[in-house]
Amino acid sequence: MPGEFRDARVRRPFNFAFNFQVINRELFYNQHKRMVRAPRGLPNEQELALLHPLRSQVPNEVFMTA
Incomplete structure (x- = not known):
């Protein structure tokens, strides 16, 4: 990845x-489905470990935003 995009x-x-x-x-004729994999909330105890x-x-x- 180029430096500025890091x-x-x-x-x-x-x-x-x-x-x-x-x-x-317009380009893909609705062939793609958007994936929703972003975590939500704060990490739980196992994730923090x-x-x-x-x-x-x-x-x-x-660690600070929910």
Whole structure:
């Protein structure tokens, strides 16, 4: 990944600018289904146990926002 795209603050606006519904309808004739796999809420106890060794590599928002 090019250097400027390693920063999540640079990548995040592309999520808002990309219009999946329009692109899917106009270019792909509604052949694609959008996947919803984003975690919601704070990590549970088991997830925290997995994340703890990687804490320095995981954005703080993961631990603070629901």
